[in-house]
Every structure is written in C-alpha cells, then in structure tokens.
Amino acid sequence: MRNAIKVQDLIVTIDNSGCIGDKKQDLVQVPNEITAYFTARTAILEQWCAGAMPVQLLMANFSGDVVWGQYVAGIQRVFDEIGIAMPPLTGSSESNFDALQSAISLTMIGKKVFSSTKENCLFFVVGQPLVGNEVIKNPEKVAQLKELYEGLKDGWISAIWPTGSKGIGNEIQRFVGEGYTSAINLTTTAGPSCAVLVAVDEQNVQEFSERISAPIVKITKNK
Structure with a gap:
C-alpha cells in the first residue's frame, strides 16, 4: 500500500484540495466539480493501489453549503467514468464562516477486491x-x-x-x-x-x- 491504511478488514484512503475552485482568491480557477473530480480520482487510485474498491465516502467541505452539490457531481463523475454505482456519501460543510479560498477533503472506505502482484x-x-x-x-x-x-x-x-x-x-x-x-x-x-x-x-x-x-x-x- 502507498498511503492507505488498513482498519480491520477495511481500507481507508484520503485526498484533499485547497485553493483550487471558483472563489476569487483561489490560486487555480476551475469549476468546483473539476476540483472534486480530481480529489476523488486520487482517493480511488489509492484504493486500487491497496487492492480495494470504495464502499463508503466521507466528504469535508470547507467551501460552503452552496458548493456541496457541485462537489458531489464531481465525485459522481469518477464512478460514471468507470461504469459503477457511486457508494453512499455523507459528510459535513463549513457553514459558520465563509472561507476566502476553496477546500475539500474526501475519505474513501473500501474493501479488498483485487490481488496485486509485481512478480514477473x-x-x-x-x-x-x-x-x-x-x-x-x-x-x-x-x-x-x-x-x-x-x-x-x-x-x-x-x-x-x-x-x-x-x-x-x-x-x-x-x-x-x-x-x-x-x-x-x-x-x-x-x-x-x-x-x-x-x-x-x-x-x-x-x-x-x-x-x-x-x-x-x-x-x-x-x-
């Protein structure tokens, strides 16, 4: 495994993105859906590296309630791309304060399905x-x-x-x-x-x- 951790029979991976989105002070200006897509992309690649597929998603959204649906759409795009149903998603949004820059963190919890090898x-x-x-x-x-x-x-x-x-x-x-x-x-x-x-x-x-x-x-x- 690269950065994944094993918790009993589960594989946990995480990725995050900061200062990338559509807020004025973001350093890279892209739609929020794109930000979430590439965050989910990295997290699922870490799952595959550990021989796992995600069964539950957890999102921390620091960009405000209005962005939640856009982030979900970006994550959904990853699963549409590989042709499988997106696992259940839950999480939380920062709604007390309006952040000046965008930020998202996505955790995937998965189960082993692949047998990886480097022999021959x-x-x-x-x-x-x-x-x-x-x-x-x-x-x-x-x-x-x-x-x-x-x-x-x-x-x-x-x-x-x-x-x-x-x-x-x-x-x-x-x-x-x-x-x-x-x-x-x-x-x-x-x-x-x-x-x-x-x-x-x-x-x-x-x-x-x-x-x-x-x-x-x-x-x-x-x-």
Whole structure:
C-alpha cells in the first residue's frame, strides 16, 4: 500500500484540495466539480493501489453549503467514468464562516477486491506529470481511470501505484525499488496522480500497450 491504511478488514484512503475552485482568491480557477473530480480520482487510485474498491465516502467541505452539490457531481463523475454505482456519501460543510479560498477533503472506505502482484512484471509510467492548469489543458496526457480499472479487473494490469507532489522518481523507488529510472521528468509534481505507475506481466504487455491511450514510458534499471 502507498498511503492507505488498513482498519480491520477495511481500507481507508484520503485526498484533499485547497485553493483550487471558483472563489476569487483561489490560486487555480476551475469549476468546483473539476476540483472534486480530481480529489476523488486520487482517493480511488489509492484504493486500487491497496487492492480495494470504495464502499463508503466521507466528504469535508470547507467551501460552503452552496458548493456541496457541485462537489458531489464531481465525485459522481469518477464512478460514471468507470461504469459503477457511486457508494453512499455523507459528510459535513463549513457553514459558520465563509472561507476566502476553496477546500475539500474526501475519505474513501473500501474493501479488498483485487490481488496485486509485481512478480514477473515489467514496469511503466502511464500519463505525464501535470499540475494546476496543465491538467485542464492536457487531458490526453492524463492516465485514464476507466482504462486502469479495466486493466486491474481483467488482469492485464497486475498492480498500480499513484504519483503526486513528490515526483515520479520518489514513487518509482517506493513501488519498484532502488536502481530504477524512467525517461520522464522524475522530480516535478505529478499533481492529482496524472501519471500512474503500473506493473504488467510480461505476457500482457502487448494488450496493455494497445488498450492504454495516455503516453506510456518504460521504467528501466539504471545501467
């Protein structure tokens, strides 16, 4: 597991977003639905990394009551994209004070459904590291949730590992181990897991290459 925690038989993951939305002082100006979509995207990728699927969602909304429905719509979009029903959602909104900047936190509680392995696998980066407005301007460079989910479900992806603000190089070390690299920017932030590390069994590499639409870069051993 990457950042997930196990509580008895449950897998808990969380992601948050701050200063991104439609308030005047937000540093990145996007619709609130987009903010919630990418927050939920990261949280569900962490679930998949741990071999789980969410069964309950908990949202902390710091942007005001009026934004709740917009955030829900963004979260719903993630589940529509992968073709499954959204789990029950509950949570709370800050309504006593009007925050100057947008903020959301989303927790997912899940149960194990996938058996992840890295044995007999080759390793790849799917997507490119993007952050802020780059994410909105370059959707074709973002790893697609539907494709990753189908790969895990159907078995042509053996394991995944999200990336984030510490850069791809840091995550390669955690996922594969020391002594590996990739011909991609290893230090820049990858934003809301725009790039995802994957393990693919050698016999499934051709199908993987044919079914993934985002850019693919191989992870290799240092010479």
